[in-house]
Amino acid sequence: MEILSTQNARVKEWAQLLEKKHRDKQEKFIIEGIHLVSEALRSDWDIQYIVYDTDKGIPAELREDISTYSGGAQYVAVSQAVLEKCTDTKTPQPVFAIVYKRNALLSTLLTDEQGIVMVLDGVQDPGNVGTIIRSADASGAKGIVLGKGCADLYNPKTIRSTMGSLFHLPVLESDLTEVLPAARKQGARLISTSLQGSTSCYEYDFHSGAWIVIGNEGKGISEQTAALVEEHVLIPMQGQAESLNAAMASTVLLFEAMRQRGFN
Known part of the structure; x- marks a missing residue:
């Protein structure tokens, strides 16, 4: 044709x-x-x-x-x-x-209780969303959950930022107020980052899996999501930068989890 x-x-x-x-x-x-x-x-x-x-x-x-x-x-x-x-x-x-389009099933993400799942809560930058998907793929994560308020998964900029990783692992677009309680019920541990966290991400034990929640670039995770998160970890920093952006923070946590879980 x-x-x-x-x-x-x-x-x-x-x-x-x-x-x-x-x-x-x-x-x-x-x-x-x-x-x-x-x-x-x-x-x-x-x-x-x-x-x-x-x-x-x-x-x-x-x-x-x-x-x-x-x-x-x-x-x-x-x-x-x-x-x-x-x-x-x-x-x-x-x-x-x-x-x-292909939307993953929640059951797919819950089949491995010890898996690492990235959860994005209002991450609005397409480049950040795409980069997090790429890092999740590279580090062997089980999948991704995109909550409401995130950049569109199928935005051309998001897709380009994934560099093809969109096609390699399940991505679920859903309401976090429904998904996260179901995950907790199945035994998933929900963690997030916080500057007030008492545990370093390098001390946190990722061996038994985690659902890592990353929030909006400026506001962090929503109040509804925060109420469901059980633990907060700190990403230690030595320089003068106040924080990392959503994609960089996600990547640090994903690769620390990969390191702990036996990457050789």
């Missing part, structure tokens, strides 16, 4: 996915570039369309991934103008894909 006009109805539908309200309505999102499309193919996500530059053809880097992909994606060649209309980056990538 080939589409050259930006006025094509399908192209207009794709371009709408740059806006959250249309992503929510269509239950789909757009990913740009060879790396992200490759990660989606390798992870066997449900891809509707793979769209590429008609002059350049399907990128050679994707051909092996396409050959082993078990899904039923349709392949569409388009003009440079269509690529520009449907992508978020200043320099349009030679390929993008339309992918169906």
Whole structure:
């Protein structure tokens, strides 16, 4: 299939996915570039369309991934103008894909009582949300929970910041007032960071797992969430900076948990 006009109805539908309200309505999102499309193919996500530059053809880097992909994606060649209309980056990538959303089940995150789960409460910066997902993936976390008020998981900036980790581990978007009590009931330990915490994160025992709650960049965790958190840990700092941003604090905790739990 080939589409050259930006006025094509399908192209207009794709371009709408740059806006959250249309992503929510269509239950789909757009990913740009060879790396992200490759990660989606390798992870066997449900891809509707793979769209590429008609002059350049399907990128050679994707051909092996396409050959082993078990899904039923349709392949569409388009003009440079269509690529520009449907992508978020200043320099349009030679390929993008339309992918169906996938929301994890809470039961998936509760199957391992000793797992590490990152919980984000009102983290509004797409770069922070994406980086935390990437760090959770890199450190072997069980999954991620995004509470209300977080940056949209499917925002192009969030997706780029995950560098493909979005496709590697379960991400649940839900109401923390429902998820966290259920997790506690299953035996999960809920911890958060605090400058007033009495226990250093390097002294805290992560061996039996933890649900690590990270709050809004300026306000921290909400009162409702704070009421559910059982323990607070401190990230020690020697310099003059007052605090770390949400992504850096998350990464420190995730990799300390990985270190304690037997990384060699």
